[in-house]
Amino acid sequence: MSRPRIIIVGAGFGGLAAAKALKNTPADILLIDRTNHHLFQPLLYQVATSVLTPSQIATPIRSIFRKQKNTTVILGEVTGVDEDQKCVLVSDADRQNVPITYDYLVVATGASHSYFGHNEFAEYAPGLKSLADAEAARNKILQTFELAEAEEDPARHRDLLTFVLVGAGPTGVEMAGALAVFVRTTLKSDFRRINPASARIVLVDMAPRVLGPFSESLSEAAKHRLEKLGVEVRLGHSVDQIDADGIVVAGERIASKTVIWTAGVAPSPAGKWLNVEMDRAGRVRVQKDLSVPAHPEIFVVGDTASLDQNGKPLPGVAQVAMQQGRYAGKLIHKRIVGNPAPGPFSYFDKGTMAVVGKGFAVLQSGKVQISGFGAWLTWAVVHLQFLATSSLRLSVFLQWVWTYVTGQRGDRLIVNQHGAELAKPAADATIKPAFAGR
Ligand SMILES: Cc1cc2nc3c(=O)[nH]c(=O)nc-3n(C[C@H](O)[C@H](O)[C@H](O)COP(=O)(O)OP(=O)(O)OC[C@H]3O[C@@H](n4cnc5c(N)ncnc54)[C@H](O)[C@@H]3O)c2cc1C
Numbered sequence: 109m110s111r112p113r114i115i116i117v118g119a120g121f122g123g124l125a126a127a128k129a130l131k132n133t134p135a136d137i138l139l140i141d142r143t144n145h146h147l148f149q150p151l152l153y154q155v156a157t158s159v160l161t162p163s164q165i166a167t168p169i170r171s172i173f174r175k176q177k178n179t180t181v182i183l184g185e186v187t188g189v190d191e192d193q194k195c196v197l198v199s200d201a202d203r204q205n206v207p208i209t210y211d212y213l214v215v216a217t218g219a220s221h222s223y224f225g226h227n228e229f230a231e232y233a234p235g236l237k238s239l240a241d242a243e244a245a246r247n248k249i250l251q252t253f254e255l256a257e258a259e260e261d262p263a264r265h266r267d268l269l270t271f272v273l274v275g276a277g278p279t280g281v282e283m284a285g286a287l288a289v290f291v292r293t294t295l296k297s298d299f300r301r302i303n304p305a306s307a308r309i310v311l312v313d314m315a316p317r318v319l320g321p322f323s324e325s326l327s328e329a330a331k332h333r334l335e336k337l338g339v340e341v342r343l344g345h346s347v348d349q350i351d352a353d354g355i356v357v358a359g360e361r362i363a364s365k366t367v368i369w370t371a372g373v374a375p376s377p378a379g380k381w382l383n384v385e386m387d388r389a390g391r392v393r394v395q396k397d398l399s400v401p402a403h404p405e406i407f408v409v410g411d412t413a414s415l416d417q418n419g420k421p422l423p424g425v426a427q428v429a430m431q432q433g434r435y436a437g438k439l440i441h442k443r444i445v446g447n448p449a450p451g452p453f454s455y456f457d458k459g460t461m462a463v464v465g466k467g468f469a470v471l472q473s474g475k476v477q478i479s480g481f482g483a484w485l486t487w488a489v490v491h492l493q494f495l496a497t498s499s500l501r502l503s504v505f506l507q508w509v510w511t512y513v514t515g516q517r518g519d520r521l522i523v524n525q526h527g528a529e530l531a532k533p534a535a536d537a538t539i540k541p542a543f544a545g546r
Contacts, residue, residue: 111135112211112444115196117186118376119146119169122216122410122429124496129437131176133444138208140198142185144168146496147239150426151504153279155242156249156368157286158294158517162239164504167496189213189381191403212405212440215378215392216433219411219424222372229350233369236279245368247524249287252366253295254522256302269307270364272355274347275371276313277320278462281330283370284311285465288337293466293515309339310364312357313371314346319462319470321423326470329479333464373424378412387414387421396452398436407436415453422455426494431455461487466512 112135116123119141127139145166154160173179184198187205195207221235235241249271256268271287273280288309295304311318311334317327318334318341331341345358354364379386384400385393391414392400398413400406410429415422422428435453442449459473463484471483488508495501507518 114212115210116214118216121426122433125430125433126437133441137179140182152242153283156245161519215408217376219373222374232350233367235369267363272364272367276318280370284339312342
């Protein structure tokens with residue numbers, strides 16, 4: 109008899125946890141992702157602000173599963189699901205919409221940016237969701253300092269050195285804090301014509317306070333800390349416009365060449381593939397065992413799923429995705445080996461944290477609410493623990509110690525096409541290439 113086939117779409121926190129929970133299951137697991145790496149999204153802002161390199165927060169999926177013999181990793185983009193034929197459609201660089209059949213399906217495709225109906229903002233305010241986004245943000249930030257140093261007219265320095273972050277949730281707050289420390293420590297002595305510490309960092313949100321999911325006192329502590337670091341926090345106003353010259357908020361234009369979108373998230377299109385009920389945010393409404401109504405063989409987990417617990421929707425955080433992925437994997441295992449099904453899924457909230465600059469974080473776990481260095485140490489230990497491999501844990505730990513002690517950061521290279529273009533002589537330039545003919 110052939111073994112059942114389990115397809116897992118997405119090797120983020122949810123998909124990875126599901127695949128690991130199926131380690132000893134007598135089944136063939138196909139883990140499909142459109143990238144070849146598992147990404148630790150909570151540290152993306154550290155790549156964007158040059159603390160860590162991309163390879164310190166991402167691991168090849170294939171290497172994570174090299175010892176798990178029942179699991180095959182496929183690099184491909186899932187474009188749809190046919191529930192009647194029980195197959196997913198997969199495209200890659202070579203082929204389009206190839207059907208691959210399954211007995212069980214776990215959808216863990218995460219979320220993407222939402223510009224709240226203003227998709228035209230995307231061109232000028234890229235988000236921070238993937239490694240490519242983080243590298244692009246890093247390139248842009250570093251390049252802006254180079255442009256300012258090269259600029260003869262000091263009047264232009266201010267616009268070039270104004271950085272705007274739209275969205276004061278955990279990502280925006282962490283990014284703003286890290287950027288403020290970066291310009292005031294790492295870059296302090298590197299330039300001659302400009303003073304990097306004079307850079308203006310503006311954090312904008314329509315919400316009345318930063319870090320909405322945290323208590324009011326922690327949110328106030330985070331805002332106070334940001335202001336101490338020199339970040340301008342503008343709350344209670346939505347952004348009216350974003351263009352090549354900056355943003356307009358509450359009727360005022362803030363001139364800037366670097367705007368980063370750290371606001372809304374939109375779920376993956378899984379709900380449309382499956383043709384099932386979705387919540388207002390577009391996430392798939394799952395049942396208490398995380399399966400989809402009328403399809404006990406299809407499970408949706410993580411940021412793509414919507415499930416209420418104690419009357420409130422579960423948040424889109426890594427812990428929810430990991431616990432749901434593990435639950436779906438165990439449930440499928442029990443079905444395949446003929447054991448009784450587990451009880452309904454229940455999320456255990458271990459707490460939430462956000463870092464604000466150097467050596468300061470806010471932490472909320474049940475009734476415990478702390479801010480300061482202790483919270484930051486806890487944040488550091490927890491994040492190290494959840495990195496995918498022990499080599500990453502060691503490498504990130506050493507980099508953090510080095511950065512903490514010296515203020516120096518790991519990855520300050522500008523590596524992009526734009527940089528290469530800037531280096532190219534103009535078409536009518538008379539400069540002779542130094543190495544012509546080589
Ligand atoms: C900048 C940032 C900071 C964050 N910080 C924190 C934090 O500090 N703490 C916290 O708990 N949470 C944090 N989060 C949220 C957390 O990262 C998410 O909740 C978590 O990643 C959700 O896990 P997931 O498995 O649902 O999706 P993801 O981890 O996003 O994984 C989805 C995977 O699916 C793949 N995929 C998507 N579509 C397809 C397709 N069509 N075909 C094939 N593959 C596909 C993607 O490539 C990806 O690998 C942060 C998120 C971001 C963006």
